[in-house]
Amino acid sequence: MRVHLKTLGCRLNEAEIESWANDFSSRGHTLVDEDGAPDILVLNTCAVTQGAVRKSRQLVRKAHKQNPKAKLVVSGCYATLNKEETVSIDGVDLLINNQQKEQLVELTLENLNEVSMPSIATEPNEVALFSRGRQRAFIKVQDGCRYRCSFCIVTIARGDEKSRRIDDIVNEINAIQQQGISEVVITGVHLGGYGSDIDSDLFTLIKSLLEKTSIPRIRMGSLEPWDLPKGFLSLFENPRLMPHMHLPMQSGSDSVLKRMSRRCKTNEFRVLVTEARKLIPNINITSDIIVGFPGESDAEWQQTIDFVTEMQFGDLHIFTYSIREGTKAASMPNQVKNEIKKLRSKELHVLSSSIKQSKLNALIGSTVDVLWEEGQQLSEDGSTSVLGYSPNYLRVKTLTNNPVALTNSVTSCKITAIENNILITQIIDA
Secondary structure (H helix, E strand, C coil): CEEEEEECCCHHHHHHHHHHHHHHHHCCCEECCCCCCCCEEEEEECCCCHHHHHHHHHHHHHHHHHCCCCEEEEEEHHHHHCHHHHHHCCCEEEEECHHHHHHHHHHHHHHCCCCCCCCCCCCCCCCHHHHCCCCEEEEEEEECCCCCCCCCCHHHHHCCCEECCHHHHHHHHHHHHHCCCCEEEEEECCHHHCCCCCCCCHHHHHHHHHHHCCCCEEEECCCCCCCCCCCHHHHHHCCCECCEEECCCECCCHHHHHHHCCCCCHHHHHHHHHHHHHHCCCCEEEEEEEECCCCCCHHHHHHHHHHHHHHCCCCEEEEECCCCCCCHHHHCCCCCCHHHHHHHHHHHHHHHHHHHHHHHHCCCCCEEEEEEEEEEEECCCCCEEEEEECCCCCEEEEEECCHHHHCCCEEEEEEEEEECCEEEEEECCC
16 A cells, blocks of 8 residues: 655654654555555644644645545644634544654554555565655654643644653654664654653653663754753763754743743853853754733833843744644733734744855855755756755755765865855765
């Protein structure tokens, strides 16, 4: 049976479809792209913003239109929060909510009356990741969140916290490494809350992964800044733990943070960033900012601008606030006008871009180890542009006459220029 998997949204959604890919593969089913006439099409949807809801709805309709004969399975936050709307969309055969995700493959095969064990089965964990064109794997270690930030619909959609056992995570990473994968990204809805339900914590998990696996690179997904266990930064002494932390702040104003029900004040964040930059060479700290949260005054917005300027983030994800029904913020007074939100968003984008460009320019002449991905485009001289990532999660490009040999390898490079926020490099001969 031919199966196609598609996702919108976060790294956690990516990790989930990779898990489903391996599960379908181990049961003998073939993973195909959307043009491969799939028998089953699985969509993992998102609801983090109203825009994500709209895109999820469009994705479901488009998937059925392009593959009318395929059985259509819809999961994820949009489907979970909008069950009646989802099942009413033409072509949807099965809805699997977030609490059922671990059984998605089993439920799909059972409910759609497909044969669950084809006559020819592949070896477990064979080809699933590479058939999707990936050089890294996203590893879901945790789901759900105990906190209720006033703007967030995802914690409502995902439910209570649930952590995976460390031994299961170790075994998955070791199996993935045998496929040739060089990098894993550890993800969760509330990653810093890992272990709260199984008498463990994130420090213990990452320490165990560094001790019990040999995968060359380990990255972490988004971490709430108040969540880092004691001594956590010391783990970065191991060069296999990549020096990048995405710490979503959401605002640079303490009064706005209070309305958001965030558990970190600006000074606490300032202390954390200062310590991280002192202890971890070349660390790249990135963040999120929500523009136009209800009641955000001109003075509070200026506090955010000043804070971003001070923090000098390597990159910034900027979200314009949108009302999400079911959240506390949706009923807050003094909703900010759209034209004000647009102006503030533009101002922050300009500031963030300037800071990023300055940081990148300072790297010219230095060396960096890069994990290379697939070739992108052929140049006039016959060489191919290949893209990759540095340890601190900066996009890198080089030219090579042998892109196949370079793909999925790690090489040392010298940074020679910056082009469209990408580091241009030359590979250093061994």
